[in-house]
Amino acid sequence: MNQLSSVTPVANGHAVTPSARAPEPARCSLPLGSAMICGGARNREDRAPDSKVLTGCAPGQDVWFIRSGILRLQRHAYDGHRQILSLFFPGEIVGFDRQFGGEISIEAATQSSLCRIDRRMFQTLVDEDSTLRADFFRQKQDQLERLHWLTWSLAALGPDERLCALLALSTRIMPYQPLSDGTGVLSVQLPRKDIADLLGTTVESISRIVHRLAGARIIEIIDPAHFRLLDLPGLAARGQIDSIFEKMTFGLANRRSQLEHVAAPAATDPVCLCGRQAGLLTPVNDRRAASDILV
Amino acid sequence: MNQLSSVTPVANGHAVTPSARAPEPARCSLPLGSAMICGGARNREDRAPDSKVLTGCAPGQDVWFIRSGILRLQRHAYDGHRQILSLFFPGEIVGFDRQFGGEISIEAATQSSLCRIDRRMFQTLVDEDSTLRADFFRQKQDQLERLHWLTWSLAALGPDERLCALLALSTRIMPYQPLSDGTGVLSVQLPRKDIADLLGTTVESISRIVHRLAGARIIEIIDPAHFRLLDLPGLAARGQIDSIFEKMTFGLANRRSQLEHVAAPAATDPVCLCGRQAGLLTPVNDRRAASDILV
DNA sequence: CGCTTAATTGACACCAGTCAATACCCGTGG
DNA sequence: CCACGGGTATTGACTGGTGTCAATTAAGCG
Incomplete structure (x- = not known):
């Protein structure tokens, strides 16, 4: 337990690129296809x-590229019930599709x-391009x-299986620190309510399931947002996503x-590459001009 | 009831283009973008x-254009449970995406x-193009x-509301004969099991709900596959799809x-139009050559 | 130290799935 | 004409899980 606390600091900071939190990195270049944003x-x-x-209401003239963090696509029912339809992760583009309904x-x-x-x-x-x-x-x-997957699991799986699947998937989309014994510590960055609304259940059920999994020695609860996954393959199997x-x-x-590679050595050189075709990357020093290519 | 039976023949024949059932129409041209298939x-x-x-297993070297009928995208759980993830309708293309999992x-x-x-x-x-x-x-x-919609409704709506929504939507995707009094007769072409597996419930529940709706004078049951919708706006509202x-x-x-317009006058002229750009439609008489443009 | 918010736990009711039995429709073949 | 059989739809009884509501605890923060 105490050895675990030495690992948890990974959880702090936000989503994926802690370095982006540094005061005003001022410039960055992000890969997308053969172009650089x-x-x-x-x-x-x-x-x-x-x-x-x-x-849905706002015209939304802009498209967004996610540098870090997690976005949620959601819809409300008349009674206020919220359902999260999808999550978007760093490196993805949102907002290009047809305008949503209100x-x-x-x-x-x-x-x-x-x-x-x-x-x-x-x-x-x-x-x-x-x-x-x-x-x-x-x-x-x-x-x-x-x-x-979400659609299928909502209908075909029970809430506990859905959570298992989410935990397993989270090892790839959230901070996860593998340990030498095959287990690992997962930092869940999503609020409990978001997890519940994504999996189509309630925070109470989530809590019960988590403690049930802990009782079954499948996970270990470090704190409400940090779990030690004792059997990752088992989790995937329970969530029926092993294959x-x-x-x-x-x-x-x-x-x-990809994003981490770009963001990590960000403290070296102010040169920003911009190009539209593979092999035609153009080094640009004036960052204003560069950013205008792809606003 | 007897007046209704005079309407139901619409239900017979298959999906959308009954004329396609004629023996060997041998040629057809179908609109897709500015091209003709x-x-x-x-x-x-x-x-x-x-x-x-x-x-998922078969390489599937082909893409399919749906002329008539309804296709279902489905996935099975380990226990055999089947969930229908989506339906595809006439005019749509399937199979172009990444190969599915097994x-x-x-x-x-x-x-x-x-x-x-x-x-x-x-x-x-x-x-x-x-x-x-x-x-x-x-x-x-x-x-x-x-x-x-399906994802949202599976989590946010009850089975009865989901069925209401499906019935309302079906008036646009299945044979629907509007009557003068504002009601209309719907021919449900999907097997009961498919409806259940699409809405994430069971055939028993579907049956119960249908009879419950009939009891509430929202629909009238003509036979298990034909309903008279007494309150279409009400159905849409219950399914929360009114907006x-x-x-x-x-x-x-x-x-x-679009497809009906094309398929209907099919008995006139053997000329087949094929072109890749708007305004560049090329009349082709040899149907073999024509079909080779877009096999 | 008291406030707010999040997480947990308990009690309870109810909906919907499961299982099983029956009814119904529509062929076939006697 | 009726009897039979297979598939589908329907209905009933039952149970378990999960949402709901409410109360308690824990944690962050001024």
Whole structure:
């Protein structure tokens, strides 16, 4: 237990790139297809948890690139019931699709850092750059697959199985510290309420299930947001995602590590690469000009 | 009751284009974006209910265009439980996306008529023709929206509300004969089991709900597959789709009527139009050559 | 130290799934 | 014409899980 507390600090800070929290990194370049998204400080926006990113009402002239944090796509029923339809993770683009109805919206689930992209600019890029298009397609496919899973599990699985699946998946999308004995410590960044609304259940049930899993020696509760997963394969099996685990998490983990590679050595050189085609990357020193290519 | 029986014949025949059942129409041209899909008889395939169209295992080198009928996207749990994730309707393209996992598959839910399209050919067309791409995008958007609805309703709505929503939506995707008094007769083409597996419930519950609705004078049961909807707006409201009803059914009804216009006057002239860009439609008399453009 | 918020635990009712039996429809074949 | 059989729909009785409501505890914060 005490040895675990030495690991937990990973949980602090926000989503994926702790370095982004540093005061004004001022410039960054983010990979997307063969293009680089160059967001100057003026194109970046930090969002606090529960703040709105896109609502159905607002025209939403912008597309958003997620630098860090987790966004949630949600819809409310007449009685106020909220259901989370999907989560969006670092490296993904949101807001390009058709305007949602008035009842659907995207909000920040955790502290997030976004990068604003002009809609028409992005449209143009997608039309011109087939590599970007392919990459964007792949994102859509990933998101679709996640939605398929959620839909299926809501109807075919029990709440406990759904939570097991989520915990297993979380090892790839949230801070997870593997230990030498095969177990690992997971930092759950999603509020309990969000987990409940995503899995179509209640916070009370989540709490009961968590403690039930702890009783069955499948997990160990460090604190309400940190669990030690004693049997990750077992979790995946209970959630019936063992056969698709790799496939579902591949794209996610990929984009995440890509972002980390970019964000990590950010303290070295102010040069920002921008290009629209593979092999045609253009080094740009003036960050204002660079950020204008892809607002 | 007797006046209703004079209406029900609409229910017979299969899905949407009864004329397609005629012996060997041999040629047809179907609109998709600015292109026309010209399926000669050898590219067409009729599928019986429950026959497989795409499985995760099979490489599936082909893309399918739905001429008539309803296809279902489904997945099985370990215990055999089946969940239908989505339905596909006439005018839509399936099979272009990433290969599914082994557990997911597409089958015919009703008697269906499909049109086989070579994958690479379609890929090329999508890359070249931005209008087709836009149309294809719109299809994907529609499908995504339906999936969003299903996901949301599985968690936020009760089984009865889900059925109400499905009935309301069905007036746009299944034979529906409006009557002068504002009511109308709906022919449900989906087997009871499919309805249950789509809405995440059981056939027993479906039966109970149907009779409950009849008791509440919201519908009238003509026979297990034909209902007289006494209060369509009420149904939509119960299903909480009243505010998005038009939006959700627009694309579907659109494609359906498009297909009917094409299929209806099929007995006139053997000329088959094929073209890749708007305004560049090329009349082709040799149907073999025509069908080769887009196999 | 008292406030607010989140997490937990308990008691309870009710809905919906399960299982089993029956009714119904629609072929076939006698 | 009726008897038979297979599939589907319906109905009933029962039970278990899960939501709901309420109370308690724990934790963060001024």
